[in-house]
Amino acid sequence: MSDETRKIAFICSKGTLDMAYPALIMGWAALGNGIDVTVFFTFWGMDMITKDRVDHLELAPVGNTSMKMSMMGMHTGNLGIPNILGILPGMTAFATKLMKDKIAALEVPPVSEFLQMMADGGAKLYACKMSVDLMELKKEDFIDGVQAIVTAADFMDMTEGAQMVFI
Amino acid sequence: MTTRVIANKTVAVNDEGFMINPAEWTKEIAVELAKEESLPELTPEHWKVIEFCRKDGLTSGKAPTLRRITSTAGVTTKEMFALFPKGPAKKVARISGLGKPEGCV
Numbered sequence: 001m002s003d004e005t006r007k008i009a010f011i012c013s014k015g016t017l018d019m020a021y022p023a024l025i026m027g028w029a030a031l032g033n034g035i036d037v038t039v040f041f042t043f044w045g046m047d048m049i050t051k052d053r054v055d056h057l058e059l060a061p062v063g064n065t066s067m068k069m070s071m072m073g074m075h076t077g078n079l080g081i082p083n084i085l086g087i088l089p090g091m092t093a094f095a096t097k098l099m100k101d102k103i104a105a106l107e108v109p110p111v112s113e114f115l116q117m118m119a120d121g122g123a124k125l126y127a128c129k130m131s132v133d134l135m136e137l138k139k140e141d142f143i144d145g146v147q148a149i150v151t152a153a154d155f156m157d158m159t160e161g162a163q164m165v166f167i
Numbered sequence: 168m169t170t171r172v173i174a175n176k177t178v179a180v181n182d183e184g185f186m187i188n189p190a191e192w193t194k195e196i197a198v199e200l201a202k203e204e205s206l207p208e209l210t211p212e213h214w215k216v217i218e219f220c221r222k223d224g225l226t227s228g229k230a231p232t233l234r235r236i237t238s239t240a241g242v243t244t245k246e247m248f249a250l251f252p253k254g255p256a257k258k259v260a261r262i263s264g265l266g267k268p269e270g271c272v
Contacts, residue, residue, distance in 0.1 A: 005253070025271050032233045032268075034254025107234070108272050117234070120244035
């Protein structure tokens with residue numbers, strides 16, 4: 001192993017349930033391997049760190065052509081939830097529940113708990129200044145693990161030499 | 168597969184330095200492997216985690232993931248990163264004579 005610590009940075013720009021997990025899983029794996037982790041939340045990614053939103057992230061079946069996962073133990077093959085059904089009231093809640101149950105069955109924690117684990121493991125979590133202004137949020141609106149509100153330039157300074165992953 | 172001598176015992180290791188046969192593990196080996204992982208001294212807290220990993224690993228046949236350790240061994244995430252800094256998952260698995268943890272979380 002080289003003496004210099006490897007660094008990785010994630011930019012989380014999405015606020016849907018499925019797009020919340022990649023940075024969490026990879027970031028956690030990185031921490032477990034001794035890699036320095038920084039996560040920058042921007043635009044819809046702000047939902048991941050906003051106290052009122054983090055436990056209500058959703059997954060909409062409309063326009064999601066990849067949503068052909070097995071449902072309730074039934075293998076649907078190449079059939080997903082048709083878009084026309086996806087617009088029915090309750091379909092987003094249904095798809096969200098399905099995904100949350102599948103995630104829990106794998107013993108993967110919910111997003112809020114996962115972020116706390118990341119913070120406890122030493123990951124640095126930052127909120128994007130422009131998004132904070134845009135969405136009229138304050139530091140108090142964020143979960144405890146968020147260290148600060150920083151500008152894009154600050155983030156660039158903080159992640160010198162890091163590998164970047166944009167989600 | 169290669170073998171090497173750790174704490175006066177010849178054991179089989181893979182190319183990443185993880186022991187292949189957990190049955191060859193001894194506490195003396197753990198002490199030596201810990202030194203290689205920049206942990207000069209193993210405290211009772213370290214041993215508590217190592218013993219949990221040994222027990223869990225021998226039952227399941229694989230090294231427990233970090234999440235499994237923190238959710239079942241009575242040690243918090245913060246404590247794990249303090250006890251085994253810079254890569255607790257891999258470090259504790261290697262010191263416990265188990266393979267690399269296979270789960271993602």
